[in-house]
Amino acid sequence: VYFLMKSQPSRSLNRQSYDGLEKRLKEVFSERSSILHQLSKTSKELDSIKGNLQSLKNDDSVAKKDVQRILELSHKQRQEMKSLQAALQKQLDEANERAEKQQATIKFLKVEMEKKTKIIKDLQQENKSLKTKLLSGHKRCDAYAEESKKIQAQLKELRYGKKDLIFKGQQLMDLEHKLTIAKEELEKTALDKESQLKALKDTVHICFSAVLHNQPGSSHRFPVSPAHLFRYSSLINSSRVTFQQPHAKDISKVQRIVSASKSPVNIGVMRREGDGVKACQMEKVRQTEGSTICEPPRQKTR
Secondary structure, three states: OHHHHHHHHHHHHHHHHHHHHHHHHHHHHHHHHHHHHHHHHHHHHHHHHHHHHHHHHHHOOOOHHHHHHHHHHHHHHHHHHHHHHHHHHHHHHHHHHHHHHHHHHHHHHHHHHHHHHHHHHHHHHHHHHHHHHHHHHHHHHHHHHHHHHHHHHHHHHHHHHHHHHHHHHHHHHHHHHHHHHHHHHHHHHHHHHHHHHHHHHHHHHHHHHHHHHHOOOOOOOOOOOHHHHHHHHHHHHOOOOOOOOOOOOOHHHHHHHHHHHOOHHHHHHHHHHHHHHHHHHHOOOOEEOOEEOOOOOOOOOO
C-alpha cells in the first residue's frame, strides 16, 4: 500500500507529461496542415501567375519590367517557401524525436506499471495468507486459553487435594504420636505387672525359706537342704496372677497403680509381710501328720 501511495504521484506526473506531449503534437500537426494549405495556395497563385505570364506573353501588352518584377517576386516567394519547408522539416523531425522519446518513456512506464501491479498482487496474496495465519493463530490462542483454564482448574483441585492430604497427614501423625504414647504406657504397665509378679514370688519364697529355717529340729520333718528348697520352688513358681489387658481408658488408672506400687506405702506393706513371717514363727505350730505348715498372709482383692 505504501508502494502504491508512492507510485501515485509519479503516475499523475507521467500522465500530465503525456497529455502535454499530445497537445504539442496536435499543435505541430495543425501548423503543418496550415503550412501545407498555404503552400497549396501559393502553388495555385504561381499557377495563376504563370497563366497570367502566358497571357501577357500572348498579349505582349505587359511591359518587360513588370514581368521581371513578377519573376523576382516569384523567386523570393520560392525561397521563402523553401526556408519555410526547411523550418517545418526541422519542427517535424523534432516532433518525431519527441514522440519517439515519449513512446519509449510510455513503454518504460507500462513495464514499471506491470511490475508494480505484479508486486501489488503478490502483496495482496501475502496479506491474505497473513490474515489466514492470524485467524489460525487466534484459534490456537483460544484453544490454548481453554487448555490453560482447564489446567488451572486442575491445579486448584490438586491444591485443595494437597491441603486435604496435608490435614489428613497431620491427623495421622497425631494419631501415631498418641499410639506411641499409649504403647509406651502399656509397656510401662506390663513392666509394672512383671515387677509385681516378681515381688509376690519373692515374698512367697522368703516366707517358705523363713519357715523352713526357723522350725525346731524335733518338731519338723522337712530337711533344710537346698535340694528340698528346690523341690518347693515349683510351688512358688506355679503361683500365677492373671491380669486382663487394660483398655485405653484404664491407662491412667494403671499409671496410678504403678506409681502407688513404687511409693513408700508399698514398701511398708513388704515390711509388714516380713513381720508376718516372723509372727508365723511365734504362733503355735499346727501339727498334721507330723508336718508343719505356715500359711502366708493373703492379700485383699478388690
